[in-house]
Amino acid sequence: xxxxxxxxxxxxxxxxxxxxxxxxxxxxxxxxxxxxxxxxxxxxxxxxxxxxxxxxxxxxxxxxxxxxxxxxxxxxxxxxxxxxxxxxxxxxxxxxxxxxxxxxxxxxxxxxxxxxxxxxxxxxxxxxxxxxxxxxxxxxxxxxxxxxxxxxxxxxxxxxxxxxxxxxxxxxxxxxxxxxxxxxxxxxxxxxxxxxxxxxxxxxxxxxxxxxxxxxxxxxxxxxxxxxxxxxxxxxxxxxxxxxxxxxxxxxxxxxxxxxxxxxxxxxxxxxxxxxxxxxxxxxxxxxxxxxxxxxxxxxxxxxxxxxxxxxxxxxxxxxxxxxxxxxxxxxxxxxxxxxxxxxxxxxxxxxxxxxxxxxxxxxxxxxxxxxxxxxxxxxxxxxxxxxxxxxxxxxxxxxxxxxxxxxx
Amino acid sequence: xxxxxxxxxxxxxxxxxxxxxxxxxxxxxxxxxxxxxxxxxxxxxxxxxxxxxxxxxxxxxxxxxxxxxxxxxxxxxxxxxxxxxxxxxxxxxxxxxxxxxxxxxxxxxxxxxxxxxxxxxxxxxxxxxxxxxxxxxxxxxxxxxxxxxxxxxxxxxxxxxxxxxxxxxxxxxxxxxxxxxxxxxxxxxxxxxxxxxxxxxxxxxxxxxxxxxxxxxxxxxxxxxxxxxxxxxxxxxxxxxxxxxxxxxxxxxxxxxxxxxxxxxxxxxxxxxxxxxxxxxxxxxxxxxxxxxxxxxxxxxxxxxxxxxxxxxxxxxxxx
Numbered sequence: 001x002x003x004x005x006x007x008x009x010x011x012x013x014x015x016x017x018x019x020x021x022x023x024x025x026x027x028x029x030x031x032x033x034x035x036x037x038x039x040x041x042x043x044x045x046x047x048x049x050x051x052x053x054x055x056x057x058x059x060x061x062x063x064x065x066x067x068x069x070x071x072x073x074x075x076x077x078x079x080x081x082x083x084x085x086x087x088x089x090x091x092x093x094x095x096x097x098x099x100x101x102x103x104x105x106x107x108x109x110x111x112x113x114x115x116x117x118x119x120x121x122x123x124x125x126x127x128x129x130x131x132x133x134x135x136x137x138x139x140x141x142x143x144x145x146x147x148x149x150x151x152x153x154x155x156x157x158x159x160x161x162x163x164x165x166x167x168x169x170x171x172x173x174x175x176x177x178x179x180x181x182x183x184x185x186x187x188x189x190x191x192x193x194x195x196x197x198x199x200x201x202x203x204x205x206x207x208x209x210x211x212x213x214x215x216x217x218x219x220x221x222x223x224x225x226x227x228x229x230x231x232x233x234x235x236x237x238x239x240x241x242x243x244x245x246x247x248x249x250x251x252x253x254x255x256x257x258x259x260x261x262x263x264x265x266x267x268x269x270x271x272x273x274x275x276x277x278x279x280x281x282x283x284x285x286x287x288x289x290x291x292x293x294x295x296x297x298x299x300x301x302x303x304x305x306x307x308x309x310x311x312x313x314x315x316x317x318x319x320x321x322x323x324x325x326x327x328x329x330x331x332x333x334x335x336x337x338x339x340x341x342x343x344x345x346x347x348x349x350x351x352x353x354x355x356x357x358x359x360x361x362x363x364x365x366x367x368x369x370x371x372x373x374x375x376x377x378x379x380x381x382x383x384x385x386x387x388x389x390x391x392x393x394x395x396x397x398x399x400x401x402x403x404x405x406x407x408x409x
Numbered sequence: 410x411x412x413x414x415x416x417x418x419x420x421x422x423x424x425x426x427x428x429x430x431x432x433x434x435x436x437x438x439x440x441x442x443x444x445x446x447x448x449x450x451x452x453x454x455x456x457x458x459x460x461x462x463x464x465x466x467x468x469x470x471x472x473x474x475x476x477x478x479x480x481x482x483x484x485x486x487x488x489x490x491x492x493x494x495x496x497x498x499x500x501x502x503x504x505x506x507x508x509x510x511x512x513x514x515x516x517x518x519x520x521x522x523x524x525x526x527x528x529x530x531x532x533x534x535x536x537x538x539x540x541x542x543x544x545x546x547x548x549x550x551x552x553x554x555x556x557x558x559x560x561x562x563x564x565x566x567x568x569x570x571x572x573x574x575x576x577x578x579x580x581x582x583x584x585x586x587x588x589x590x591x592x593x594x595x596x597x598x599x600x601x602x603x604x605x606x607x608x609x610x611x612x613x614x615x616x617x618x619x620x621x622x623x624x625x626x627x628x629x630x631x632x633x634x635x636x637x638x639x640x641x642x643x644x645x646x647x648x649x650x651x652x653x654x655x656x657x658x659x660x661x662x663x664x665x666x667x668x669x670x671x672x673x674x675x676x677x678x679x680x681x682x683x684x685x686x687x688x689x690x691x692x693x694x695x696x697x698x699x700x701x702x703x704x705x706x707x708x709x710x711x712x713x714x715x716x717x718x719x720x721x722x723x724x725x726x727x728x729x
Binding site for chain 1: 690
């Protein structure tokens, strides 16, 4: 191929440029990696010495979950700072090793393996998405027999000696929230979710609870993760006339809400969610006013340590920076629980730490938490409501909500 | 130095590097990570066959790479009828199914009532990847939806565990070398010469009496088959496959590896893949927020200086 026509080359350059743009998009959304080791922070007080105890963080620092991944990582930093300032664990400082997962499952797996095999971390914290969590459940907990702490709200059901959840699971959110909705709006409920495992399992858990409190399930609608057409939902609401809708439609709730509002079917109909954190309110229309949400954390959450937690967050990361929600508190709690378990076990041996983890309690910013034998957390759930200024207003805190998970590992 | 000599030297250097690498690198994790790059490199070779050699741009080749993985996963993890299958029968059947699909798709595209060319085919490949990704997301129990399929069985060869570390690297390197030799053989064969002729001047080849559509189908199917094999091995090693595997984003990323390394060189895409993957994995751990910009700028500079790719420049000499 010694001779090539110029036209071909020009096309080649054009195509390459196209590919570049494509890849830039790809890199922006699906791939990217960040950081390295955060030096052991603020070892001021008792100045822990000796080899650091390493904790790996698989954080979605780029891609669609950036806002949650960044906040999760920062909250972990806060907890590490606190623990190191008070002498570390077993006289050793904690050290975070952070890797960016690019909100991509294959990258998350690769980075988790790097943390386990190369950095030899004692525990992996993360990730955000439930698909990536499935991957790490296998890679970190089952295959590498390394402790995995998952700080995000999820559908529940995971069960492995090395797996611990510090996020909320469906029963502990649904059980306190539905009676409030029923009291305000009435007994008839419509379930609306995206068609994947989190909404489906949550609704299965919701059904007996609805029955128990004397509610009436009038319908159930599942649409694709990001649907373009909400006719089916609108029709269902029109036909079944629910008093309130319990929804788990996290990726495109703004579009669904707009469709319902435009169709005029939301008048007098309440809405409850278990996913709408503070960042989720951005971009929603005022039709969201009055929407209830139950999660472990909001900036308006009540609890003896909330103000101090927020202050520390502002101080370290900037006055306008806020923790994104459940995953932030989940990460903060996970670090504290891990440190406490290592101290109790007297070593970082995964089996010993896993055993020490179960049954321990700890006072989190929003109240006491207990690690259940199910490896899920009994914790305080906060119920909030969107106010006229499109910000969450505090409604009620429900202390000691059990996960109702039945895993025995 | 004649270009064929330069390419031979590049081939030998790369081959030597592939073989020496596990002797020099002792860290099991790093060598495992390089094994992943080598399977990605097979994917890049498959794209080079269709795009570089065949002159047909594809925006959806991850459909074949990912389908190899998805089908292998389904054959091993789902029950009923003749399932689940053991590891290698599952992989073989997955690759065969993808090859059959490629025959149907390319037959329809090149010999159907409306034979397609250039941009039309690029759009078709884009649509296939988009459809498969949507189906993988919505496929209920079969594809596992958004959360994908966890793959339990490990890679073994004659009872030897080749799932992780050095052994996995050797499996990946062997796969790469075999696929490279097959691709090189095809390109230098009579059929390969005709395919290159079609790329450069289709009417002339047609007038010479060659059956142009069949030649295009041949290169398309070979390309899809190599991609499916690499994809099946890649995702069994990952232990999980999710909808992004068959998507458009993964399909455009591979174009970059090929463009950077040098289209139509076969060896260039291998180099492009390894370099870009490794830069991404390591830079991202060190440069925090700025690494994307650094890699982007680097790519723009390289593509402007070497429009034919780094190895293409070596192959053909300076372009201006």
